[in-house]
Amino acid sequence: MTMPPSSERVILGLTGSIGMGKSTVAAMFADAGVPVFDADATVHRLQGPGGALVAAIEARFPGTTGAQGIDRAALGASVLGDDQAMRALEAIVHPAVRAERESFLARHRDAPLVVFDIPLLFETGGDREVDRVVVVSASAPVQRERVLARPGMTPARFDAIYSRQLPDTEKRARADFVIPTDVSLDETRAAVMRVIACVQAGQGR
Incomplete structure (x- = not known):
């Protein structure tokens, strides 16, 4: 069962499409003293050596694990472009991540x-479980350049990942706050601090 937000706590949902700079912004929130639950890092840990999800994923997707846990490239090849396989993977991963998130909330009550x-966040309906949504955004050329610079990334893989995400324009339209990352780091950090100040003042949008 999802722990409801307390009257004294605000939950910000931080999201953004691939390559938008979300990790950089999350680190800025953490640097400002805000506890951050990192869903990706949680998944990596659960899928790493001895991780709680390794056995279940290997059973459903044979040959995708090894001594180091999940072989992300092999798993990605097994699910990208296959909606049924992706749903099967999500059915394994999402409940475990939810449990970790509830533990995080309890620790930071x-x-x-x-x-x-x-x-x-939007694609999984997670926006319904937060109080405000922050979308991290950059221009399409900057996004594509960042993603294609990643090791092992190809235009075809980028397009496959991108196709599963809501368009940035729609995310921005549904956001309470938008933080740009195709500007200087100082400008992005200033935007983060403005969001914190607005939330603390009980404001949004």
Whole structure:
């Protein structure tokens, strides 16, 4: 069962499409003293050596694990472009991540503000479980350049990942706050601090 937000705590949902700079913004929130739940890092840990999800994923997707846990390239090849396989993987991963998130909330019960860093916040309906949504955004050329610079990334793989995400324009339209990352780091950090100040003042949009 999802723990409801307390009257003294605001949950910010932080999201953004691939390559938009969400991790950089999440680190800025953390640097400002805001507890951040990193969904991606949680998944990596659960899928790493001895991770709680390794056996279940190997059973459903044979040959995708090894001594180091999940072989992300092999798993990605097994699910990208296959909606049924992706749903099967999500059915394994999402409940475990939810449980970790509830533990995070319990640990930070007294924090007035926390951040859920969730890449697919809108796509999974997670926006219904937060109080405000922050979308991290950059121009399409900057996004593509960043993603294609990643090791092992190809235009075809980028397009496959991108096709599973809501368009940036729609995310921005549904956001309470938009933080740009195709500007200087100082400008992005200033935007983060403005969001924190607005939330603390009980404002939005």
